[in-house]
Amino acid sequence: MTWRNMRVWMLGMAFIVLAGCGPTSLDKSVSRLDHRPDWKRHGKIDLPRHPAEKHLQGWVIVLDPGHGGEAHKEGYKRGPTGVREAEMNWRVGKLLERLLVDAGAHVTLTRHGDEFVSLKDRAEVANNLERPDGGRGADLFISLHHNASSRESANFSSVWYHGQVNVSESSLDVARYIAHRLGTEMRTNVAVTSPLMSDQLMYAGGFGVLRQCRVPAILCESSFFSNHDEEQRLRDADYNLREAYAIYVGLCEYAYGGRPTQTPPVVAFDDGTLRISVVLDDGLPKDWWGHERDRTLSSTLAVYLDGKRLAVSYDPGDKTVVATAAHVPADTWGSGEHVLSIHHANLLKHHNYPQRYAIRQTADGGEFTVTALGPRRAKPAP
Ligand SMILES: [Zn+2]
Known part of the structure; x- marks a missing residue:
């Protein structure tokens, strides 16, 4: 290679390198949309840590x-070629x-x-x-x-x-x-x-x-x-x-986006009316900007006792929910198990867990015990 050819070659290489480093023009980006692959095509796998x-x-x-x-069962859960x-x-x-x-x-x-x-x-x-x-x-x-x-x-x-x-x-x-x-x-x-x-x-x-x-x-x-x-x-x-x-x-x-939850329900009769109180946790990080604002969608807040929706008050300041069951007088509570369900969602529309609790009262009408239940039930919720 002559010195002149070498110079042309080096200039060419520099041009290619610089052209590759510059920002993409709008026209070039628009032209990509002229050649969009269809949905079915698989590109290369890219696995960055999220x-x-x-x-x-x-x-x-x-x-x-x-x-x-x-594997011994012939044809069991197999594709067309086995x-x-x-x-x-x-x-x-x-x-x-x-x-x-x-x-x-x-x-x-x-x-x-x-x-x-x-x-x-x-x-x-x-x-x-x-x-x-x-x-x-x-x-x-x-x-x-x-x-x-x-x-x-x-x-x-x-x-x-x-x-x-x-x-x-x-x-x-x-x-x-x-x-x-x-x-x-x-x-x-x-x-x-x-x-x-x-x-x-x-x-x-x-x-x-x-x-x-x-x-x-x-x-x-x-x-x-x-x-x-x-x-x-x-x-x-x-x-x-x-x-x-x-x-x-x-x-x-x-x-x-977090999974909201709440403190275990506190159940008590107050002046003959059953009151259930919990403190909500929106499940979102406490160090996010704006964490002190209410991040619970109060329209999603619902409390049910044995399938019947209860009247609820919510204080967005201390996140306390108080539900009252005026229809359950103390003398009709009985010794059986009652099912409480609590629903709420945060600003990312993620719902709380657990949502269901079994409530029992001692036979002498004293202490309540509250046990978290799984999310499953045989019958649809109300
Ligand atoms: Zn399967």
Whole structure:
């Protein structure tokens, strides 16, 4: 190469480098919109740590990779070329476990390989888990599944909750984030039907595993292994990682918005009228700007005793709620168990947990005992 050629070459390289560093012009950005890929195309996987993952720190999460131990059953939960659902569920579970552990969450899987575990035993893992803080029961149960249909083209993402919407409010909050993320990350046919579905659409009693969970619980049917192209993607662990990452991001976004709660209800008769008082906690960080403002949507505040809505007063200053049950005179209270339910939501429209309590009074009309109940119930809430 002559010196002159070398100079031309160096100038050319400098031009390329500088051109690459400058800001993009508006015309160039507009031209990108002339060549938008369709929804179905998968780009490269990008897995940045979500800045909100710090809000998952300390969460106690049970992951339930669906099925397992049924490889000997011919055709059982298999795609068109024989790929087993249990295996894809397992890979997603292990990848999601790693993402959540990296975020500081405490994660327990309901199975430890390709083994059979009953639906009841899976739910009991979440119900009875010994928590690092000394308590019992997980914060969240997530069952991982893939769907099947006789319609070969079907391929959408859905997240399932138990029963009626108003007994699964906390589950719905987290389900919404995950459903949207699954559709986006896996490029399924979103918007063909509801991303959130009640398990009672499938069975009158709902899904056994969700029904038996006494903690907020959801079940992901992330895509359809009965779809030939999707089955081929689902056998690839990098595609499973795309799915696990979608659930992880959904959980980060959910945890960021907090889960409201309240102090255990204090129950007493005051001048013959039953009064129930609690102090609300909006579940949001106390160091956020504006934390001293009321972040509870008072329109969402509702207290029920045995299904009957009570009159409520709320002080946004000290967050105290007082509910009165004028219809329950002291002499008719009796010795039985009464069910109290309390509902409220914060500014991100996240609902409280727990929502239900059993109240009993000693036979001599003295002390009340209050026990938190799981979010499940057989009948729809009022
Ligand atoms: Zn399944």
